[in-house]
Amino acid sequence: MPDVLGPTITAVETTTVSGRAKPGLKVRGQRVTHDASTFTLVRVVTDEGVEGFGEVSATAAWSGEDAVTATHFVRDLLGPALVGKPLAPIDAHATEFDRVLRGNWFTKAGVSTALWDALGRTRGVTVAELLGGPYRREVPVKISLSGDDDELRVGYETAFALGFRSFKVKVGRDPDADVARLALARDLAGDDALLGADANGGWTLAVALETVPRLAESGIAFIEQPVHPDDLEGLRDVRSLGIPLIADESVYSPADVGRIARLGAADIVSVYVGKSSALERAVESARLANELGMDVVIGANGEMGIGAAAQLQVACACERISEIPHGIIGHHFYEDEPTLKTPLDIDGLRARLPDGPGLGVELADEVRIRFSS
Ligand SMILES: [Mg+2]
Incomplete structure (x- = not known):
């Protein structure tokens, strides 16, 4: 099936989730200690009603990104660049992201994840496939x-x-x-x-x-x-x-x-x-x-x-x-x-590897409801 006949992106949304590391497992690295995370989650929705999810696993010490910058850039820059566009080919979106936003690799990767998840769910295959x-x-x-x-x-x-x-x-x-x-x-x-x-x-x-x-x-x-x-x-x-x-x-x-x-x-x-x-x-x-x-x-x-x-x-x-x-x-x-x-x-x-389409995982209800629609 040619990609041009595929779904169109209708919405891109974010929410944030936080987790605290198990005390024994906190990572005392050379620069910083990673003992808790607040990450931005991304939801992409298509005109066929399919959704895909991504996670911006960003920490400031790694790339100068965090949940605040990720939320801002997804809501105000990357999301608007996607809405109304065809879901596939997905690599075209990465090229466009680089045109409108320098760096911010982890933020872009979170959106990329949501796009691939949505495409896998649309086609009924894993992202790996x-x-x-x-x-x-x-x-x-x-x-x-x-x-x-x-x-x-x-x-x-x-x-x-x-x-x-x-x-x-x-x-x-x-x-x-x-x-x-x-x-x-x-x-x-x-x-x-x-x-x-x-x-x-x-x-x-x-x-x-x-x-x-x-x-x-x-x-x-x-x-x-x-x-x-x-x-x-x-x-x-x-x-x-x-x-x-x-x-x-x-x-x-x-x-x-x-x-x-x-x-x-x-x-x-x-x-x-x-x-x-x-x-x-x-x-x-x-x-x-x-x-x-x-x-x-x-x-x-x-x-x-x-x-x-x-x-x-x-x-x-x-x-x-x-x-x-x-x-x-x-x-x-x-x-x-x-x-x-x-x-x-x-x-x-x-x-x-999970069997299901896309990423093969389902978002918990209490997180799922934090997205607006
Ligand atoms: Mg390393």
């Missing part, structure tokens, strides 16, 4: 641990009780404390558990070159973003130590993937729905990374149900993803996560 997949229906997952001593212990026990067996430990501040944290995490998790370290760009190159070999004594599967996002040569130098290097904050777009590959700056790139600004661009970044000889992990930013469903659909739409587990944890991060009727099937080891 619309994006060229699914290549798999299950994705291995890991969770972040942070903090020192008892904080780390409580985090590990919380995560273990939820079923998680693969972990990413936050480092990037004081090297001695970082080394001690990894050693304790290895002690807690045992010799067989997968452990990685994420510095969130917090070290200087000199500190990274000194510290990564010390962390490696605890057996790390990867080192993520050891140096500043702009320091691609630094990433390349740390990579030469021989520990698989993941670029995260350095990679938002397919163009960034190309730059990293040309310099040989990473083994793996962390692809987010949010950083990519559009689901199809996340899949494109992954495809390009593979083509240029790099592996792909799907990264996380405290996504709630809708955001995690988008991560999962993208993970299943990518032809190849890393054997290193991915950051799709959804509701497990939160004490009380209000967005979905039924949470995603994530058991700590794997996230499983």
Whole structure:
């Protein structure tokens, strides 16, 4: 069916949802602590009465966006740019978003998610299928641990009780404390558990070159973003130590993937729905990374149900993803996560693709009624 005969967008609306992280799981990163989220949800409606939902999983420290800026830009700029337009082709909307709004990747990605959800529901297929997949229906997952001593212990026990067996430990501040944290995490998790370290760009190159070999004594599967996002040569130098290097904050777009590959700056790139600004661009970044000889992990930013469903659909739409587990944890991060009727099937080891059309998830009634119509 030609896209031009498809539905037209009649409304774009927003509401906000908040959730508090489980105390043990709050993420004490190099720059900020993520212990609660207020995210904007987006609803797109078509003239056929189909609706689609998206989540703007934005935090100020990542991209200068939050629920206030997202709500403003969706209501006053991106929404008006969509109303009256055909739903498909969806990539045309991403191009238009870039014309009218610089940056604001996570905001654009939330709207993109709602558009893909609506198209999947219109056609009765999953978003993963619309994006060229699914290549798999299950994705291995890991969770972040942070903090020192008892904080780390409580985090590990919380995560273990939820079923998680693969972990990413936050480092990037004081090297001695970082080394001690990894050693304790290895002690807690045992010799067989997968452990990685994420510095969130917090070290200087000199500190990274000194510290990564010390962390490696605890057996790390990867080192993520050891140096500043702009320091691609630094990433390349740390990579030469021989520990698989993941670029995260350095990679938002397919163009960034190309730059990293040309310099040989990473083994793996962390692809987010949010950083990519559009689901199809996340899949494109992954495809390009593979083509240029790099592996792909799907990264996380405290996504709630809708955001995690988008991560999962993208993970299943990518032809190849890393054997290193991915950051799709959804509701497990939160004490009380209000967005979905039924949470995603994530058991700590794997996230499983839902069967339903679109994102395959249903918004909880108490959230659904906050939209105006
Ligand atoms: Mg990271």
